[in-house]
Amino acid sequence: MTTVYGLNNCDTCKKARKWLDRFGVAHAFVDYRDNRQSPETLIEWKNQLGGWDSLINKSSTTWRTLPPNRKEPASDAEWKLLLKEYPQLIRRPVVVTDDGKVSQGFSDNGFKQRFGIGS
Numbered sequence: 001m002t003t004v005y006g007l008n009n010c011d012t013c014k015k016a017r018k019w020l021d022r023f024g025v026a027h028a029f030v031d032y033r034d035n036r037q038s039p040e041t042l043i044e045w046k047n048q049l050g051g052w053d054s055l056i057n058k059s060s061t062t063w064r065t066l067p068p069n070r071k072e073p074a075s076d077a078e079w080k081l082l083l084k085e086y087p088q089l090i091r092r093p094v095v096v097t098d099d100g101k102v103s104q105g106f107s108d109n110g111f112k113q114r115f116g117i118g119s
Contacts, residue, residue, distance in 0.1 A: 002027040002115075005037070006093035013093045016106040023117050032087045032094075039080045045094060048102040052079045055104070057091040 002020065006013030008031045020027045037045075046055050052073070057063060063071070066086075073079045083089060095103045095114070103114055112118070 001098060003030060003096045004028070004093045005030045005032050005090075005096070007031055007033055007088060010092055012106050016093045016095070016111070019106070019108065019111050023111075023115065025115055032090060036084060036087055039084075042080055042083055043076060045090075045102050046076075046079070049104055055091060056089050060089060062086055062088050 002025055004013065004016055004020070004027050006016070006029070008029075013029075017027070017029060042055075046052050049055050070082060073082055091104050093104070093106060097114075103110075
């Protein structure tokens with residue numbers, strides 16, 4: 001089963017979920033504001049996606065309103081603390097398949113490729 005992590009009110013997450021429904025891809029949805037992810041999960045996502053900068057939505061309102069000293073975490077521990085406090089900073093949706101592969105974001109073509117569905 002595929003798990004989609006995001007926010008219930010996020011339009012991109014809604015589009016991704018509708019796409020999965022339309023193509024019959026079984027999935028569960030986890031709102032990571034209500035169900036905060038473990039530090040180990042955040043590290044795994046970061047590692048698979050290419051680092052903290054890839055995981056974080058730096059164009060978000062939340063990011064822009066952070067004090068400057070919070071925008072430059074110097075360690076994994078500081079990043080994990082920041083995401084525990086502000087899970088909405090995670091670029092969404094995060095999609096995890098049974099094989100443990102993690103991807104981020106939504107596009108029709110990207111999902112077709114990811115789930116092996118012909119154009």
